[in-house]
Amino acid sequence: MDLQKTISKPKKSVKAGPADGELKVVGKSVLRIDGWEKIKGAAKYTDDLEFGPALLYAALVESPHAHAKIKAIDTSKAEKVHGVVKVVTGRNFTQKFGLYMNDRYVFATDTVRFVGEQVAAVVATDPKTAMRAAALVKVEYAELPAVMDPVKALEKDSPLVHPDLKDYTHVPWFFPKPGTNIAHWRKIRKGDLAKGFKDADLVLEDTYTVPRYAHCAIEPHSAVGLYDASGRLTMWTSSQSPFTQRHVFAETLKAFGLSHKDVRVISTYIGGGFGGKAGVTMEIIAAALAIAVPGRPVKLLWNRAQEFYNTYQRLGVTAKIKMGATKTGKITALDFKLHWDSGAYVEYGANVVNAAGLSASGPYKVDNLSVDSMCTYTNLPPCGAYRGFGYSEFLFGLESHITRMAVQLGLDPVEFRKKNAIKEGDTLPYGAHMNPNGIREAIGRVEKEIKWGVKEKSKDPKKAIGKALVCFWKSPAMPPNASSSAFLKFNEDGSVNILVSGMEIGQGLLTVMAQIAGEVLALPVTKIRVETPDTDRNPYEWQTVGSHVTWGCGNAVKRAALEARERIFDLVQRVHCLDKSTLYLQDECVKCRTKPDFALPFKDFVINGIQAEDHTFKGGPIMGSGVFMPEFASAISDPETGQGGHPNVHYTTGSAGIILEVDRESGKMKIKKVALAVDCGKAINPDLVRGQIVGGLMQGFATVLYEDMRYSEKGKLLNANFSDYKIPTAMDMPDVVVPIIIEVAQPDGPYGARGVGEHTMIPCAPLIANAVADALGVRIKSMPVTKEKVALAVKNGGK
């Protein structure tokens, strides 16, 4: 029978079916699908998994020096300890690895480059034995001069951290300078800088400094590796990047006969990431140790101190800004030099430097622009991704500077920002054009919320109140071909399982993916299960970083759901002879606009097919797959100007404002109110977006009010614990937090969505610095802005 001929065509007036554009699942604050697991204590994190009595434990031997030659390693005593199975050193693993640049070692081979660097590991039957034996490994060092400061590292006679830099492989958009400590130098040259400064009525020049920070996810990194008798490597890791890890493991350890298909990475829930669990850090050690003890699982668990000194840290920066503007408040020129303290290895951190360099103008139209973002090696722990990816750091200086410019010109700092704020279609620092955005609406909403322009007085005469409003933007930093994919499959009862490799890191990814698929398939999220990935089973995702998975992975899920829907429509058309174009999904059924009484429940056919008149069955399991890659992106540009290419896929913009009370004597600060408006394109789940705003603000305020990594002159981290590196507690909450959602759709986002995770912490530092200046007239130019600094500045008359 030719089914096509008997399909009933739609009549002209079609009444049944949902109205176009009416969203049922997307845009609703549905409850998290991972909620009960997490609040009942059922959620499993890597260290919670059981591996049985064969499990081995590793402990590390770490460098006490910031820079030294390894002359000899004697493992003989450690090897004799009862319970020790293996002692591994850099002699066993000489391979280098890296995400964007191959500069990092599994174990230090002939040189150590920071205090705490792994030199050897002991694998034993229990953790105590491993630690006892590690203390017996004798390493003989010859100390080398070390460099700790990114500006001093540029001096001619500075010690070189990587003398072999010329031999290192890296992505094509990095420009290292062999023979120096410059691992990458991102340059932007746009317009005519000299003319811009000539046209200015005010030119202001100053330097701002930002120290290093730690992510402080409450779950420390952990990894378990098993290299089994068949030659396959399975890794259980606490990771934001299971597929990137698989790739790095396979590439680094290919000498052992591994190919990608032989490496399997299983990622459970992770107890906070914030960029610290992106890429590969300690997991490569666990992978190497697994290879060293075939047949037995081996666990490497970071303690809190290691969590501070041997994972990525946030880069420190010395930012030199020279800005020109006219009397009427137009920015005419910006010369921005960023010297990044990137640490001993920059395989990930160099891309932070790159991202910041591309976007250092901030969300403003700056026609005459010069940026030098310099990734400098130092003999301090390696730096890498941290929520905000370089933007928090450059925004501290930039947004402080902009307020000072406005004040010195006698202009209102908010009006100044509005005048220069970027618009859709404006040329970006690298030549591409700005996406649709709601930055002006964000400024306006925040301005209202903090009653900008209304001077407030504290009831306490010892205290002053200051206000500030700043803007922010950020783009996902990712390779131009970073892609996402999704599988979707129906179950007998009409429920659905979605397989993705975007990671649930607290942000609510699983729920948001379920909402996107639920919208397409007319299913409530309670009928959809999405779980954390296993690279053997789940399809590819580059990494869960850069606030890009709602957008990228969301697009892939939407496509998978659309494909599944198409298969449903095809099948129903084929068997029930209804024109596809008249079919729609509603209440877990297939319905037809021209036949109001037709309703075929999913559960009746999504696995076992539809029975035709001749009693045969048609169809079979309904599935869908979806892939997304930003095919318009390109990272290749002129190294001297940065012009050309389309390195950033889009920017999320916003604004934040604060009312801050400051004690004139002690400098103690209290946040009376903070408002943050972010243009997320479309809030797939508004409550989850608000959660990102409230949580991100607190993490941002932590960096400006409390936290600061302190090193000894010899490069040893002095505050590698929560007693000495204080992160906020519930006692430190702002009085009032106002999250504001702006929705100017991202044309290529799922339902218009773009990312929001990092943006909520990046405006905090200049907010505080500007509000302190507004309250007391003192300008703090180095982070953190502690009460001591404020009190001393007041005492010294603002100097």
Added chain:
Amino acid sequence: MKMHRINFSLNGEKVALDVEPSDVLLDVLRGRLGIKSPKVGCDRGDCGTCTVLLNGKTIRSCLALAVEADGTEIVTLEGAGSRKWTQKLQKKFHEKNSFQCGFCAPGVILSATELLEKNAKPTTHDIKEAIAGNLCRCTGYEPIVAAIEETAKGK
């Protein structure tokens, strides 16, 4: 090393176990008894993610020796589900997204349970103080405090 026999109640069930004098309660719970809701976060009493109830009071199980559990009643989140306040708190935590990654949640919920069992009408300050020993890096605490407040008020 001389082993010590300890007897205690764990989530309502009797447990008898031989431990070394230096064994830490958290390690024994996690490693030998399969109780995984108390987590290892800092191993020095700073972060509160290892919180358990000992005779109804919260302790940092990373700072307690297993021998100290002898003769006591220990409750972890796995066994707290039957407590009136715990159940109500969990429901409210779900509704208000008072967790993100979930790692600190077991400890926070036990600290809040202890608070409400002692003081059913806490002030906002009481709530903040009660959970000040439980670090959370995701939520900014606001939805946690709100959930405890609303639970106490029976909202």
